[in-house]
Amino acid sequence: MKLPTPSQTVGPFFAYGLTPQQYGYDFSQWYNNKLIDPQQHDDSIIITGRVFDGNHDTVPDAMIELWQRDGECNLFGRVGTGTDPDHRFIFHTIKPRTDGTGAPFVTLILFMRGQLLHSYTRIYFEDESDLNKSDPVLLNVPESRRETLVARKQGSKYFFDIYMQGPNETVFFEIC
Amino acid sequence: MNKKKAGGIESFHPPRLYPDYKSTVLRAPHRPLILVPGIFDDAYGPVFGESEVGPDDHDLTKNGRRDGEPLGERMIVHGKVMDLNGKGIPNTLVELWQANSAGRYIHKVDQHDAPLDPNFLGAGRCLTDQEGCYLFYTIKPGAYPWGNHYNAWRPQHLHFSVFGRNISSRLVTQMYFPGDPLLLYDPIYESAPETTRHLMVADFDLDRTEPMFALGYKFDIVLNGRNESRFENR
Structure with a gap:
């Protein structure tokens, strides 16, 4: 068996390499915050939120990836938090379906300066409370912390803030 | 904590x-x-299309040119992206970004007092081939100071982002250069365990050095991730 190449931080200067068009650099960008074209999907949703550090300040230099797979759709998107005045990330996607074994979810990966290893979390949906109650991954999370993984719904928007530390610290999953 | x-x-x-x-x-x-356990088993990554790769996307000595060649030492960086069994991972996306030869990033936030190079962007990408191999042409980046502690300098490095087969194989790392005296003083490099730290240091590669043109460096990348056979059997 080989040993894995260790992770290092994405650093503060990733934008022109990983999200160049979003930040106005002259290099093409393969992925952005539109996992689908909202014009083509009547059922499109928005997932939006912010990242808060241990001082409760918003993080302006994070990169967020959404990995969405529900057996039917395999979607991927990427956005930086540095171009929105409030450091929000905003994704356009469709709501995932349940795969039959649990509640619908998307996986979020967070990269930023100050993280030597990226963070994995999951976004579940407030309006799926019945399925959320029996989701096998959520059941592995202490009950008092499950709410940190559930996006709040307002209209077609889901709000999901990420707290690195503090009383509402988001649940992150160990890489395995 | x-x-x-x-x-x-x-x-x-x-x-x-x-x-x-x-x-x-x-x-x-x-x-x-x-x-x-098992949370990432079915989380495959995006599928990448060859057609999306621009002709100079892998050549940083060309893809930022305006009116001439970028300054600095040309180099070839190549290697194999593989799983923990050493098996190459084909058709996966490798992204690269770096400072220029003076140690300055084109990023608008970088305020280091070193010149920008009008002919160098510092970003590239490629897909691995059928054996999992990738190759970039670029310019050796300079070291640069940062504010972490008094007289802190980052060793010369390239940033890499790699996907692999599965969400758990996702990796962002940095490639360093052999013999760099700054490595010993760099908390980012030193943060990695002693068992794996050296895997981030490229090997000088005379065989892949192009005579009269560019120095070769070999940087293999080993990704986390589930054993592929788990999927092949499904």
């Missing part, structure tokens, strides 16, 4: 909290991460 290092695959990576790298203090989770 989440000071205790996790077991499993994470034990080969830097800890999430590493106070010598000051930015981790407010950005590392405090509570233990949750281990859910």
Whole structure:
């Protein structure tokens, strides 16, 4: 068996390499915050939120990836938090379906300066409370912390803030 | 505090909290991460299309040109992206970004007092071939100072982002150069465990050095991730 190449931080200067068009650099960008074209999907949703550090300040230099797979759709998107005045990330996607074994979810990966290893979390949906109650991954999370993984719904928007530390610290999953 | 290092695959990576790298203090989770065996098993990544790769996307000596060639030492960086069994991972996306030869990033936030190079962007990408191999042409980046502690300098490095087969194989790392005296003083490099740190240092590669043109460096990348056979059997 080989040993894995260790992770290092994405650093503060990733934008022109990983999200160049979003930040106005002259290099093409393969992925952005539109996992689908909202014009083509009547059922499109928005997932939006912010990242808060241990001082409760918003993080302006994070990169967020959404990995969405529900057996039917395999979607991927990427956005930086540095171009929105409030450091929000905003994704356009469709709501995932349940795969039959649990509640619908998307996986979020967070990269930023100050993280030597990226963070994995999951976004579940407030309006799926019945399925959320029996989701096998959520059941592995202490009950008092499950709410940190559930996006709040307002209209077609889901709000999901990420707290690195503090009383509402988001649940992150160990890489395995 | 989440000071205790996790077991499993994470034990080969830097800890999430590493106070010598000051930015981790407010950005590392405090509570233990949750281990859910199998959580990533079915999380395949995006599928990449050859047609999306631009002709100069892998050649940083060309893809930022305006009116001439970028300054600095040309080099070839190549290697194999593989799984923990050493098996190459074909058709996966490798992204690269770096400072220019003076140690300055084109990023608007970089305020280091060193010149920008009008002919160098510092970003590239390619897909691995059928054996999992990738290759870039670029310019050797300069070292640069940063504010982590008094007289802190980052060793010369390239940033890499790699996907692999599965969400758990996702990797962002940095490639360093053999013999760089700054490595010993760099908390980001030193944050990685002694068992794996050296895997981030490229090998000088005379065989791939192009005579009269560019120095060769070999940098293999080994990704986390589930054993492929688990999927092939489904």
